[in-house]
Amino acid sequence: MKNVRLLPLTILLILSMVLAACGGNSSAPADSSSSDTAAAGSDAASSDSGAAPDAAEASGTVTYWLWDSLQLPAYQKCADDFMAANPSITIEITQSGWDDYWSNVQTGMVAGTAPDVFTDHLAKYPEFAAKGQLVDIQPYAERDGVSLDAYIGDLADLWARDGARFGLPKDWDTVAIAYNQEALDAAGVTADDLNSLTWNPEDGGSFGEMLAQLTVDANGNNGLSADFDKSNITQYGFIMDANGGAYGQTQWSWLAETTGWTYNDGLYDTKYYYDDPRFAATLQWVADQMAAGFIMPEEQVSSLGGSAAFQSGQGALHANGSWMIGQLTSQSPFTVGFARLPEGPEGRKSMFNGLADSIWVGSENTEAAWQWVKYLASQECADTVGSYGVVFPAQQSGVDNALAAYEERGLDVSAFTEQALEEGGTFLFPVTDHASEVVAIMNPAVQSILLGQSDAESALSTANAEVNALFK
Amino acid sequence: MTASSQLPTGTALPAPPAPGRRRLITEESVTALFFILPSLLGFILFYAMPALRGVWISMTDWDLLTDASFIGLQNYSRLFQDAEFWNALKVTLYYVVLNIPLQTILAVVIAVLMSRLTKSMLVRGLIILPWLLPPVVVGLLWLWLLDPNIGIVNVALKSLGLPMIAFLGLPQYAMPTIAMINIWQYVGYTALLIFAGLQSIPGSVYEAASIDGASENQMFWRITIPLLRPVLVFVLVTSVIGSFQIFDTIAITTKGGPINATKVMNWYIYEQAFTRYNMGYSTTISIILFAILVFISLAQMRLMRAGESDM
Numbered sequence: 001m002k003n004v005r006l007l008p009l010t011i012l013l014i015l016s017m018v019l020a021a022c023g024g025n026s027s028a029p030a031d032s033s034s035s036d037t038a039a040a041g042s043d044a045a046s047s048d049s050g051a052a053p054d055a056a057e058a059s060g061t062v063t064y065w066l067w068d069s070l071q072l073p074a075y076q077k078c079a080d081d082f083m084a085a086n087p088s089i090t091i092e093i094t095q096s097g098w099d100d101y102w103s104n105v106q107t108g109m110v111a112g113t114a115p116d117v118f119t120d121h122l123a124k125y126p127e128f129a130a131k132g133q134l135v136d137i138q139p140y141a142e143r144d145g146v147s148l149d150a151y152i153g154d155l156a157d158l159w160a161r162d163g164a165r166f167g168l169p170k171d172w173d174t175v176a177i178a179y180n181q182e183a184l185d186a187a188g189v190t191a192d193d194l195n196s197l198t199w200n201p202e203d204g205g206s207f208g209e210m211l212a213q214l215t216v217d218a219n220g221n222n223g224l225s226a227d228f229d230k231s232n233i234t235q236y237g238f239i240m241d242a243n244g245g246a247y248g249q250t251q252w253s254w255l256a257e258t259t260g261w262t263y264n265d266g267l268y269d270t271k272y273y274y275d276d277p278r279f280a281a282t283l284q285w286v287a288d289q290m291a292a293g294f295i296m297p298e299e300q301v302s303s304l305g306g307s308a309a310f311q312s313g314q315g316a317l318h319a320n321g322s323w324m325i326g327q328l329t330s331q332s333p334f335t336v337g338f339a340r341l342p343e344g345p346e347g348r349k350s351m352f353n354g355l356a357d358s359i360w361v362g363s364e365n366t367e368a369a370w371q372w373v374k375y376l377a378s379q380e381c382a383d384t385v386g387s388y389g390v391v392f393p394a395q396q397s398g399v400d401n402a403l404a405a406y407e408e409r410g411l412d413v414s415a416f417t418e419q420a421l422e423e424g425g426t427f428l429f430p431v432t433d434h435a436s437e438v439v440a441i442m443n444p445a446v447q448s449i450l451l452g453q454s455d456a457e458s459a460l461s462t463a464n465a466e467v468n469a470l471f472k
Numbered sequence: 473m474t475a476s477s478q479l480p481t482g483t484a485l486p487a488p489p490a491p492g493r494r495r496l497i498t499e500e501s502v503t504a505l506f507f508i509l510p511s512l513l514g515f516i517l518f519y520a521m522p523a524l525r526g527v528w529i530s531m532t533d534w535d536l537l538t539d540a541s542f543i544g545l546q547n548y549s550r551l552f553q554d555a556e557f558w559n560a561l562k563v564t565l566y567y568v569v570l571n572i573p574l575q576t577i578l579a580v581v582i583a584v585l586m587s588r589l590t591k592s593m594l595v596r597g598l599i600i601l602p603w604l605l606p607p608v609v610v611g612l613l614w615l616w617l618l619d620p621n622i623g624i625v626n627v628a629l630k631s632l633g634l635p636m637i638a639f640l641g642l643p644q645y646a647m648p649t650i651a652m653i654n655i656w657q658y659v660g661y662t663a664l665l666i667f668a669g670l671q672s673i674p675g676s677v678y679e680a681a682s683i684d685g686a687s688e689n690q691m692f693w694r695i696t697i698p699l700l701r702p703v704l705v706f707v708l709v710t711s712v713i714g715s716f717q718i719f720d721t722i723a724i725t726t727k728g729g730p731i732n733a734t735k736v737m738n739w740y741i742y743e744q745a746f747t748r749y750n751m752g753y754s755t756t757i758s759i760i761l762f763a764i765l766v767f768i769s770l771a772q773m774r775l776m777r778a779g780e781s782d783m
Contacts, residue, residue: 103747106537110536304616304622436748447731453731
């Protein structure tokens with residue numbers, strides 16, 4: 001028996017493997033860079049909080065990030081126009097998908113490589129602002145006399161807090177019901193039928209009945225038939241884009257809000273109402289429809305998403321936002337139309353949401369970045385973006401362009417615009433602090449309800465207590 | 473591994489230093505140090521220092537973007553009350569149990585078959601093929617293959633008259649599915665390591681055994697397994713560590729879901745740091761994971777007498 005010197009070797013090996021993992025988690029942000037950004041943050045904050053900045057001659061390169069590949073051509077056109085008018089400024093646009101986008105922005109802020117300007121979301125900006133990562137553009141807006149009245153509705157207010165402003169609105173969206181024309185024809189249902197549906201959380205109303213009618217099993221029986229076989233469904237009445245987590249913008253918010261329920265009491269409120277019985281009843285109704293087979297079950301949409309399932313022809317109806325019009329209509333192998341949301345106990349309601357562009361405090365070229373943000377939120381760029389027909393710009397003339405572009409393609413998008421114009425037809429995104437923690441708590445809770453693993457009332461009261469504890 | 477037993481050791485040198493006056497710094501150790509230096513520098517710079525810094529970060533409330541302040545052991549006490557942490561630990565252990573035994577047994581079987589039955593490079597190459605694929609590609613591949621709506625696996629199940637299964641969408645199936653995906657990916661690599669160990673067992677031992685009338689089965693249990701022990705220890709220690717650190721497959725397929733069924737330690741660490749802005753707390757969890765792994769690895773080596781060989 002010979003003594004093999006394995007032990008020290010193995011220990012070294014484990015050590016290096018384990019430490020590599022730890023290193024990966026802790027070494028990414030180097031000390032110097034984090035203090036750099038912090039310093040940059042306080043510099044920017046101090047210069048911004050004082051008098052309005054001087055209008056310096058802006059020049060140099062401005063980096064700009066966005067996540068929607070469909071909008072890239074429109075914004076590239078805006079950038080080209082902007083550069084033609086301002087030859088001393090170069091705009092460099094980078095697009096990356098939603099999930100990568102936010103981790104790139106965030107790690108970029110830590111490492112000092114975040115873009116000068118980036119497309120921002122209401123669920124994300126309050127945390128960036130609270131951590132001193134966004135330039136307060138209010139002094140710039142005042143200096144240059146940017147009129148906030150130009151923006152539709154209350155869009156501009158969503159980006160302001162305590163007199164500071166972190167973005168100028170550039171677009172808006174509402175939710176409507178996309179339908180598969182072939183599925184409607186086969187069931188003898190018309191778009192007009194869809195437009196006059198009602199819903200309530202107790203029995204689902206005529207909307208619930210419609211979902212059953214549009215669900216078909218392998219034997220050709222629909223969900224209203226006594227012989228309906230829910231274990232062998234070929235077409236679901238309705239497909240949701242996964243569980244929706246804390247906000248359910250396209251998933252369940254347009255049902256829940258019609259009961260009179262609201263997420264909270266408005267901008268930067270510190271108390272959520274996820275434990276409200278009306279909200280629980282709504283989610284329970286959705287979960288019950290999934291169990292009955294009329295809505296495609298959560299486990300079938302959680303990985304690739306609901307729109308992929310709808311576009312592969314597995315469902316008759318699918319709720320989604322106006323930013324999806326282009327993709328749903330051009331990339332489905334069947335004709336897609338849009339119908340109004342069902343009318344609930346307190347009318348039809350859709351979230352009215354919008355994006356804006358924010359400037360990172362670490363930008364070395366804040367003046368040029370501001371000029372670009374101002375242009376992105378200008379009527380000129382809004383008109384350009386509108387003409388591409390991918391999204392509704394935040395200014396009316398841009399919306400007119402978008403409508404013309406959709407009409408040219410033979411698309412009727414009035415279900416989205418009428419919703420936006422309807423009296424009391426919209427509600428705003430619940431902008432609050434701690435959004436990422438709220439999402440982390442609500443995601444598993446909502447998912448467990450929709451998977452039928454817990455009942456809505458108890459899961460939501462636990463989750464709501466956790467959410468509200470964040471604000472204490 | 474066994475090669476090291478044939479290397480000349482310090483005591484085997486032609487002129488050993490006088491007993492009682494062993495010099496610590498010999499000419500040989502200076503040369504050795506010179507050769508080790510490059511990797512030692514890398515080790516200190518990229519492993520040791522970040523790890524030590526991690527200990528410091530774990531005692532702060534650093535949120536990635538604003539200045540950190542020292543909060544002592546608060547993160548550690550928070551850990552004990554954090555149901556999500558305990559769930560992550562449970563889920564990780566569940567994964568290790570699903571992954572390691574089956575993967576190791578399959579690898580030993582494949583390695584023995586490789587060495588006893590085939591000399592074909594093609595077959596041997598095919599076996600490690602999944603390991604050559606980037607983990608992200610493997611994750612995406614299986615995500616699409618197993619999709620309940622459009623995946624080919626469910627199409628196959630359906631054509632056999634079986635019900636559709638949401639492999640990655642239901643809490644009860646998600647972790648076993650991920651364990652299977654990773655076994656598929658890593659079993660070839662593990663088999664390759666064991667195969668290398670098999671090559672070092674002298675053929676004469678088997679010859680002697682077969683002359684004595686030992687069956688193939690007896691040779692496997694009496695010769696192969698005992699002589700393979702040091703290699704098996706290495707394989708087990710490294711694959712258990714790797715298994716505890718599972719991340720990429722989950723990041724691609726389930727992202728910790730459904731509900732919290734696949735929220736393993738490393739995913740939870742990532743989520744706390746990069747989506748929930750709790751870098752300090754996240755680092756605390758990594759330190760605990762580190763401690764767990766050191767303990768498990770040392771226990772494994774002690775139990776399996778890693779320092780000795782029967783050869």
